[in-house]
Amino acid sequence: MEQISEVPLEETDPMDNGSNQQHTTWNDNTVATGTTRTDQTPTNHSFQFTNPWDNQKIPQQQQAQAQQMQLQMQSTADMQRRKSSLVIPPARAPGPNPFHYDALLMNPNIPMPDLYSQQVSQQQIHRPSVVFQQQEANHIQQIMQAQQAQQKQINTRLLPSLYNSQDYHRRQSVAATNYNPNNYYQQPTQKNTSISANNSSTNLPMISPYRRLSAFPTATTVTHSSEFPQQQQPKQFQIPQMHVVTSKHDLKPQINKLPKYRRASLHSKTISPLIGLTKNLITTYQLCSSEFVYQTSKNPKRVLTKPSDGKYNNGFDNINSDYILYVNDVLGVEQNRKYLVLDILGQGTFGQVVKCQNLMTKEIIAVKVIKSKSEYLNQSLTEVKILELINEKIDPNNKHHFLRMSDSFIHKNHLCLVFELLSNNLYELLKQNQYHGLSMQLIKIFTRQMLDSLCVLKDSKLIHCDLKPENILLCSPDKPDIKIIDFGSSCDETKTVYTYIQSRFYRAPEVILGIPYSTSIDMWSFGCIVAELFLGIPIFPGASEYNQISRIVNALNYPPNWMLEMGKNTLKFMVKKEQDPQTDITSNGESKFRLKTLDEFNSDYPKANEQPSKQYFKWTKLEDVIRNYKIPKNIQHSQELIEQEMASRECLLHFLTGILNLNPLERWTPQQASLHPFVTNQPFTGEWFPPGALHKRNVDHSNATRHQSLHEGVAQKQFNNLTLEE
Numbered sequence: 001m002e003q004i005s006e007v008p009l010e011e012t013d014p015m016d017n018g019s020n021q022q023h024t025t026w027n028d029n030t031v032a033t034g035t036t037r038t039d040q041t042p043t044n045h046s047f048q049f050t051n052p053w054d055n056q057k058i059p060q061q062q063q064a065q066a067q068q069m070q071l072q073m074q075s076t077a078d079m080q081r082r083k084s085s086l087v088i089p090p091a092r093a094p095g096p097n098p099f100h101y102d103a104l105l106m107n108p109n110i111p112m113p114d115l116y117s118q119q120v121s122q123q124q125i126h127r128p129s130v131v132f133q134q135q136e137a138n139h140i141q142q143i144m145q146a147q148q149a150q151q152k153q154i155n156t157r158l159l160p161s162l163y164n165s166q167d168y169h170r171r172q173s174v175a176a177t178n179y180n181p182n183n184y185y186q187q188p189t190q191k192n193t194s195i196s197a198n199n200s201s202t203n204l205p206m207i208s209p210y211r212r213l214s215a216f217p218t219a220t221t222v223t224h225s226s227e228f229p230q231q232q233q234p235k236q237f238q239i240p241q242m243h244v245v246t247s248k249h250d251l252k253p254q255i256n257k258l259p260k261y262r263r264a265s266l267h268s269k270t271i272s273p274l275i276g277l278t279k280n281l282i283t284t285y286q287l288c289s290s291e292f293v294y295q296t297s298k299n300p301k302r303v304l305t306k307p308s309d310g311k312y313n314n315g316f317d318n319i320n321s322d323y324i325l326y327v328n329d330v331l332g333v334e335q336n337r338k339y340l341v342l343d344i345l346g347q348g349t350f351g352q353v354v355k356c357q358n359l360m361t362k363e364i365i366a367v368k369v370i371k372s373k374s375e376y377l378n379q380s381l382t383e384v385k386i387l388e389l390i391n392e393k394i395d396p397n398n399k400h401h402f403l404r405m406s407d408s409f410i411h412k413n414h415l416c417l418v419f420e421l422l423s424n425n426l427y428e429l430l431k432q433n434q435y436h437g438l439s440m441q442l443i444k445i446f447t448r449q450m451l452d453s454l455c456v457l458k459d460s461k462l463i464h465c466d467l468k469p470e471n472i473l474l475c476s477p478d479k480p481d482i483k484i485i486d487f488g489s490s491c492d493e494t495k496t497v498y499t500y501i502q503s504r505f506y507r508a509p510e511v512i513l514g515i516p517y518s519t520s521i522d523m524w525s526f527g528c529i530v531a532e533l534f535l536g537i538p539i540f541p542g543a544s545e546y547n548q549i550s551r552i553v554n555a556l557n558y559p560p561n562w563m564l565e566m567g568k569n570t571l572k573f574m575v576k577k578e579q580d581p582q583t584d585i586t587s588n589g590e591s592k593f594r595l596k597t598l599d600e601f602n603s604d605y606p607k608a609n610e611q612p613s614k615q616y617f618k619w620t621k622l623e624d625v626i627r628n629y630k631i632p633k634n635i636q637h638s639q640e641l642i643e644q645e646m647a648s649r650e651c652l653l654h655f656l657t658g659i660l661n662l663n664p665l666e667r668w669t670p671q672q673a674s675l676h677p678f679v680t681n682q683p684f685t686g687e688w689f690p691p692g693a694l695h696k697r698n699v700d701h702s703n704a705t706r707h708q709s710l711h712e713g714v715a716q717k718q719f720n721n722l723t724l725e726e
């Protein structure tokens with residue numbers, strides 16, 4: 001199906017993805033989101049990748065230049081450094097010798113060298129070796145002598161910007177922290193005899209400050225041990241070659257058992273730079289500075305809450321009444337109910353969800369920290385009650401895919417709910433899949449689990465009221481097991497107090513129209529979710545309530561007249577058609593109402609500033625959207641597979657049509673839907689009627705409305721019963 005790549009729902013335009021429908025594939029134990037794009041059509045401007053490490057591909061002239069350069073480099077002390085076991089990080093290497101300035105600053109009689117004049121060459125700014133330091137000392141001395149005459153004439157000494165205090169400290173932080181500047185002109189001692197053996201001058205710093213920063217113990221660094229042949233004639237580099245990755249095995253790190261270069265030595269054990277800078281980072285720091293002591297308590301606390309400025313609750317809360325959370329914070333005060341904050345998992349209307357560790361059991365869990373406002377607190381207390389009911393009474397054996405809650409407590413005026421830790425939500429999964437739909441097989445796996453939960457909820461007369469992909473979470477990243485979360489809007493079917501419920505994309509028509517509702521609103525949301533799993537993006541992404549009902553009507557036709565007559569909000573979005581006494585316009589099943597045009601709506605509600613509806617699909621009707629959705633690339637080559645896919649789509653379409661029934665009284669219950677061939681995998685013949693259905697529905701939804709008027713009397717009566725019961 002051709003799609004109009006117009007508006008992204010996220011930063012990435014989900015529709016702007018060309019022809020590749022990549023389906024997530026799950027096998028028994030693993031999940032692999034098939035996001036690899038196979039479309040590699042060569043273009044005239046295709047990118048030419050040259051492996052810079054591959055000598056074979058470098059033109060001969062360049063190779064010769066490179067060799068010459070390499071030879072030049074080998075003749076310098078720089079090359080020695082390159083070959084040394086641990087190269088001084090570039091950030092630390094350049095810059096004038098800070099110790100020299102230390103000495104200068106401490107002795108005002110010594111004039112400042114003009115480091116910005118031509119006289120000081122780049123060579124002095126480098127500090128690759130002790131030889132350079134000696135040369136530099138001599139050179140600077142010459143400059144100083146030349147400048148002394150000048151300086152004598154200047155009564156007020158103007159410091160170059162290099163010497164402003166900020167810059168000084170910046171330079172000092174390069175290497176001088178533990179260095180005594182007085183030692184700069186000290187004679188060499190026992191420790192650096194090996195240096196002085198190489199360099200005849202005795203007027204050398206005691207130990208190179210840069211060497212002190214090496215990962216090697218000082219003695220090892222300055223002696224020429226066979227283990228670290230950095231002072232030896234450098235050998236030809238073994239230039240790493242790139243390999244084409246053909247198998248999983250190729251991605252395994254190759255461990256060099258006898259590493260020669262770039263390995264830090266730790267008690268005669270060699271470690272790679274990677275390990276030294278990751279796993280053994282603390283040891284590496286300790287090798288760098290003996291004074292380094294690692295203390296967890298001194299770790300900087302990363303703030304997780306945005307905005308992070310304290311506004312309410314004695315500065316503990318931000319402007320949104322969210323508790324300002326930091327990494328390493330501890331939530332809870334009771335001995336066995338303390339939770340160390342590790343990271344943020346999600347944020348919602350009610351508060352924030354953070355990954356925590358139970359300090360007692362060490363278990364990793366999720367804590368939902370509710371906003372400190374009373375309305376959120378009260379509603380969340382309902383969530384606690386409902387979750388307790390579900391966990392203890394309705395699903396005590398944890399078999400029906402509901403989130404488990406293990407604790408709840410108050411922390412600094414915030415209600416905190418402790419949950420089992422789950423993984424990504426289904427929206428994130430679709431996003432990972434670049435907003436391509438999931439495979440039919442995976443959709444069925446999720447559908448069965450959701451229906452199982454919905455059956456249990458309906459039997460318990462509970463309405464979730466906020467079903468959406470964000471509230472369905474994978475239990476772990478490698479298995480297609482899901483759980484339903486967020487019972488913060490849930491209610492008992494007999495106590496439907498709120499009218500403004502459900503997230504807009506998943507909002508049932510009866511809620512939009514403002515008529516009493518039941519558990520069937522969850523089935524509507526469920527239908528929208530299943531369609532989204534197939535399409536990759538929401539089926540009804542309404543930008544406003546008017547836009548939402550317009551999309552629904554355009555895709556599925558008008559709700560039955562009794563619903564429109566009854567809806568408190570109907571006249572907000574629709575106009576009642578002129579009744580022609582001669583011809584009863586409803587006799588042929590036509591709606592008595594029509595949607596307001598954009599202009600009509602905007603003139604009634606100028607503040608709404610309603611914009612034209614954005615088209616995400618070329619097709620409008622549900623059946624067209626499903627039937628014409630792009631065939632996945634991986635089956636395009638096989639007619640047989642395409643036919644199978646189309647047959648599956650017919651089955652899915654039939655399933656969706658039964659669930660996305662605008663009439664809540666005809667909409668399939670989860671129990672009925674569970675028996676559909678899409679769920680049971682029984683052969684689908686093109687017709688299927690749920691047991692106990694009010695009437696035989698026509699598969700073609702556009703025809704369904706013709707039957708509406710026939711059944712409206714029955715439906716109206718049933719609905720009246722329902723509202724009377726309430």
Ligand SMILES: Nc1ncnc2c1ncn2[C@@H]1O[C@H](COP(=O)(O)OP(=O)(O)OP(=O)(O)O)[C@@H](O)[C@H]1O
Nearest residue numbers: 345346348349350351353366419420421422470486
């Ligand atoms: N147990 C959990 N494990 C892992 N992540 C979770 C868990 N609970 C919630 N999350 C993440 O936090 C997000 C928000 O959680 P939740 O929906 O409970 O908050 P909310 O404030 O009620 O949100 P909403 O705005 O939808 O009402 C979820 O979408 C999910 O990504």
